[in-house]
Amino acid sequence: METKKVITATDTQYSGSLLKALNDQRLQGLYCDVTVIVEERKFRAHRNILSACSTYFHQLFSVAGQVVELNFVKADVFAEILNYIYSAKIVRVKYDMLEELIKSGKLLGVPFLADLGIPLSQVKSISGSSVKEGTTDGPPNPDQKVPDPQNTTADPSPSTDKNKAATEDEMPVITESFTLSTDDYKDKKESDSKEKDAGEDDDDVIFCSEIVSSKQAPTEKKEAVQCPAPPGNDQVSELKKVAPSGPAHNALASNQQTIKNTTSSQKLTPPANTNASQNQNPPANGSISSAQKQLTSNTVVQNQLSHNASSGTAPSQQKVLPPLVNYNSPKIQPKTEVIFQGNCISNPSPSVITLGQHSVTQKNISFDGVQKKQVLTFTQGSPSKPGEFKIKIADVVSGSSKESHLDSEPRRIIDGKKIITLDRASEIEGLSTGCKVYANIGEDTYDIVIPIKEDPEEEESKLEIDGFPNRKRMKLKHDDHYELIVDGRVYYICIVCKRSYVCLTSLRRHFNVHSWEKKYPCRYCERVFPLAEYRTKHEIHHTGERRYQCLTCGNSFINYQVMASHIRSVHSLDPSGDSKLYRLNPCKTLQIRQYAYITDSANNVAVINDGGINGPVINDGRINVPVINDGGIVYNIDPDKPRQPASEENASNSSSKPVNWDDIFLQQSNQNMFKCNTSDGGTEFEFVIPETY
DNA sequence: CTCTGTCCTGCCAACCGAC
């Protein structure tokens, strides 16, 4: 009988070369399927590698999309961690970084890094030399075992035993959300030559912050749902008390009880500021972030929401600020605005991930006036109350990850749209900016319509050609919002600040506040406004023109508010009543668009205007279109005069007779209403008190 | 509390480009 020879060969170089190849791919951006954002730096990596080396990532990627943001790790530290993960080496790490490295290693569940403390101290006693391979005099950690670097290197899989020690005290948790902007990333990207940056606009984004340690805030820890714990971690049992639905739900549950600072637009923080705010609460200093401070029980959450809703507290006002303004000035107020946890404005086609796990029924969905600046929220079932908001869409990530979460759900593709029906609100784990959510198609059933892109990359590259990445947000349909349909009514949700709008045009106009795609500079000073109307109103303060005239006493006022206040206080009348108590005169001092609105029977107003700085084109010498207002005044419009842009008209007319202060106020001081004067070929106005007055 | 300034958002007319 012939003996078969069995050969066993071990490629001792394999693991090293494999790791090197993976690292090369990472550095080249090849096959990277995740982007980790740390302090605005973007680190491209491979999910498999990270999840194999880090219990934290292992857990996180069960729910996260293509982009995750860590705010409990410093960028340079994370760079080293990443280098270690891909090389099994820590090379030339600065001494002062070591503590952070160890701490971050604990948080991320990287055993080797977490356990660096002990061997380093031991080594130090011998040589005190290089940091490499654990040479440091960092603080010894008696809780940590001496790691076996060989094992750690050879087997990057998370060691639950070691992680237990490493993560027992502190583990990151997906809690806070921050706004990201790819545009700002871009700036950072240019300065970041070390890490490959691939412009991940389509990435999913999940925002992560550190959990409150038991030592720091025992109360918070007790009530807060803990972070996604590594397999085998002791915390799992605790987690399961709240989120028994597996690892994904651990993260979901952790978010469930997280309360955000719902500070209206201030909730939206440009990346630089976001970063700053995050860094202001590093784990090392033991401070508790705003999010952490708000880690309380659901009861508290609900109470707060209810309170805010009932008190009708409006969001903080977003001041008109020039570009580069610090949005992050903390102007924190409680508000009824709904809590969409997490933002993603970075991608042209981001989706939403719902980290909150909520049992929502359509009965709980209610909408009050959008004027209250209330946004919609999914919350756990609670009785409907006026002003209380129910729908909570928790986080925003891209559609790709979303799809993975929804694979098991029935779907149908119609006309380039994918429709997914979910049985529970808790399953709404992804929404893209183009999504339509039909919140109440049935009891506990939700339809999500997701537009399918033909070639997002091509689309994006095309949009970036012009070198104005800001523009793409406005160019792409739905990129600035998603839609929520409740009872057949469509609400447009700003993807950035989550305000809801009934009118899409209102949202578009509002969105410029975030994007600053257009800027409206004052022609009299240096101020810049995100809305044309704001600028106009501001400029009127420069000119001092008083267009609002009280019909009772003839006094003129600079704006509606002053005028209305006057009518209420002086005349004890309601200016918003059925009978018009004031008139709005055409603007003479600014090149603003004017309505040629012909009289309105309810208004007592006959403002006839051709636009432009010279105001209405009314020619009483050439009567062509007589218009009579309720006040009995007859105005005439010259239809032969071609309508032209205000600027042109202004250029021709203002040169002959520029408007000056006397022109403006001499007439008004006489408390006149308009009448026409076409002497010297120009158009001039006087105020004429209506006969009825 | 009042006044003033500012913000917000639904509404709608004017504008503008495509066809």
Added chain:
DNA sequence: GTCGGTTGGCAGGACAGAG
């Protein structure tokens, strides 16, 4: 000329800060 999308002015409510 029509149509659809965009722009921006207006109304009126609301809030914040000063006095």
